Amino acid sequence: MENRREPCSFVIFGATGNLVRDKLLPALYQLERAGLLGPSLQFVALARRPLGLEKWNAGMREALESHTGADFDPAVFERFAARFFYLQGDHREPETYTALKEHLARPATGACENVVFYLAIPPTDFFNVVTQLGRTGFSGGLANHRIVVEKPFGEDLESARKLNAHLHQYFNEDQIYRIDHYLGKETVQNLSVFRFANTLIEPIWNRNFIDHVQITVAECQGIGSRAGYYDKAGALRDMLQNHMMQLLSVVAMEPPSQLDADALRDEKVKVLRSIRPIPRRAVNNYAFRAQYGPGAIDGVAVPGYQGEPGVEENSTTETYAAAKFYVDNWRWSGVPFYLRTGKRLAEQLSLISIRFRHPPQQLFRETPLANIEPNWIVLSLQPHESMHVEIHAKQPGLGMNTRSTKLFASYRKDDETPTDAYETLLLDVIGGDRSLFIRFDEVEWAWRVVDPILRHWSQDTSYIHTYPAGSWGPAESERLFDSEDHEWRNHV
Ligand code: BG6
DSSP states (O other), X not given: OGGGGSOEEEEXXXXXXXXXXXIIHHHHHHHHHTTOSOTTEEEEEEESSOOHHHHXXXXXXXXXXXXXXXXOOHHHHHHHHTTEEEEEOOTTSHXXXXXXXXXXXXXXXXXXXXXXXXXXXXXXXXXXXXXXXXHTTOSTXXXXXXXXXXXXXXXXXXXXXXXXXXXXXXXXXXGEEEOOGGGGSHHHHHHHHHHHSOTTTGGGSSTXXXXXXXEEEEOSOOOTTOHHHHHHHHHIIIXXXXXXXXHHHHHHOOOOSSSSHHHXXXXXXXXXXXXXXXXXXXXXXXXXXXXXXXXXXTTEEEOOGGGSTTOOTTOXXXXXXXXXXXXXXXXXXXXXXXXXXXXXXXXXXXXXXXXXXXXXXXXXXXXXXXXOOOOEEEEEXXXXXXXXXXXXXXXXXXXXXXXXXXXXXXXXXXXXXXXXXXXXHHHHHHHTOOTTSBOHHHHHHHHHHXXXXXXXXXXXXXXXXXXXTTBOOXXXXXXXXXXXXXXXXOOO
């Protein structure tokens, strides 16, 4: 993509925040190391703190050193840091935009037609920043100006529509990059290849062979210092409405006619539209929520959610959300998709697990094979990327004993380094490729699906199940299962 090399200014709003320190800077630094940033790419770090360039650089160096460990390369860092300008300003104030405009117009800073505005700020500030950018003349006909909006996009269907209409007042759709970093993850990208490049897989990827699908995103970490945001959002808005609905749509979509941005997104939207609406009175049959109490992670005692700084007293915000969806189309009719996510769970583990049906005839009823486990295809997103198929084979020797065997389709060789999702997505923003970004109808349909759950939970604030930090969440979530032989898969 040649336009990656064109001059570009990349403005980071909320530059001193966690997202920038933990995700954006490490990803951009890796792109620098790989020589993928064009020679005239400049960064403007915009934040309120009175740091100055020197202190900004020192802070950035510290963050990158701790992130990359022994791999930190001072020469790469020097090159990277030389691209930065630190602009002190409050993104809610008009003066900041005047100062930004002046800075971007200076020939010395490489004034250019490509400007990326990356909103790494609290979602409550999106509206205001978009207005200010529009009023300062940073949008409209400037087709090469792009705006990157982090999730959550709105807090429900209605607010998402308002935010979208507001963005469209100032920016055209092809200037808007709604980011969901799960789409940049290797395993997610590889899932399409696995499905559509292997004639072996696609014929069995349907209700005739698949019994159910599980999507798990389990995290050990708590909410850290994010109570201000998280206590209002909860797990359903933070993870399930966006990252996990995207995973579901990539698992369930039909093969696109081609791999371009719109063809792919059309297929994902079709899946979201086919999800059976959850009747409001039956929410408890389809969704389950809980909150972590005190417990231990890796043997270290940790407080419960109610004890985290900034959480409201008696908050019933969920830190664990599980839901069951049906995709009512020919391919998936009757197949439950179980999704669950939680903070402070027993392990850091993100999995897509696909369980196949039992064989139609139980040939080995009188033998030790009687209770044979069905086949699984398991795709692990993290902590390690992997894909495997679980099948049964006879154990060598006398007797009819079997063992389960994993056929691994590992795709990373030992000398191939992993790429972070943000590296892929940031490079696409700089190059102007929107295929891995979200179109508004995807956001809209995903909100439609979860809205009945949100509304039900927000009205029922009297009680929430709890689970000890460091566990796999409450056993009561199993009430979502359609069959007695369904259980959460907690391992690769
Ligand atoms: C973010 C959520 O979008 O994704 C966080 O806001 C969550 O709460 C994070 O921890 C998980 O991302 P990853 O890439 O670490 O799985």
